[in-house]
Amino acid sequence: MKSIVSLFRSFGAKITLILILSMLFSGAMANFLIYKYALDNQFGQLRDKLKTIAVMSALEIDAEALGRIPLSEDAVNTADYKAVADRMRLIRNAVPSIKYIYTLAKTENPGILKFIVDLENKDKSDTPSAKPGEEYDASGFSQMLAGFDAPASDDKMDRDKWGVFLSGYAPVRDARGNTVAIVGVD
Known part of the structure; x- marks a missing residue:
């Protein structure tokens, strides 16, 4: 028993233990960094x-x-609303994500x-879509404004209020290049 205790007190055993712990730590850090890089x-x-x-x-x-x-809410009955909504529905249905x-x-x-x-949710959840003219506070969403x-x-x-999402935005421009609105996809 005394020889085992004296073995761990020896200089060589301490160096070996330090090297093993250093390798384990380095391996763990490398795995973490690779994981973080891949995730990002x-x-x-x-x-x-x-x-x-x-x-x-x-x-x-x-x-x-x-x-x-x-x-205004009655805009949903206009031909322009229906035409734009139909086009957006085709886009949404073409991209499953x-x-x-x-x-x-x-x-x-x-x-x-x-x-x-604002089209209805693809999954037809209980959360209703927004009506034309409904206000949305985007002050906390800098990328939406950008x-x-x-x-x-x-x-x-x-x-x-619709959930937790990652969204993409792009300007909808008229023939003169002026931004009329943005389209958002979640």
Whole structure:
């Protein structure tokens, strides 16, 4: 028994133990860093995919018709609303990963947007879609606001009354290049 205790007190045993612990720590750190890199890379790819889907969606939406939709609840009965909603429904159905697709316009109040067309949830959940003209406080969503200038996507998962999502945004521009609204995809 005394020889085992004296073995662990020897200089060589201490060095060996330190080397083994250092290798275990280095291996664990390497695994963690590889995992973190892979996770960040996949998240970045998802953000890029959302931006691409938003851009392609914005190109498919008739900006002139979108601009003619009145921001009131009875707008859902107009031909322009129905045409834009039908086009957005085709987009959503063509891309299985999209749960929500919607358009928002700026208001005179900074950070406050208004829904133009918000399709029902693909899963037909209990959460109703927003009505035309319904206000949305986007002051806490900087990437959504940035979407009026250029394609953007959320930096992290964000929560609102519809749930927790990662979203992509793109400007919907008219023939003159003016931004009429943004399209958002979750």
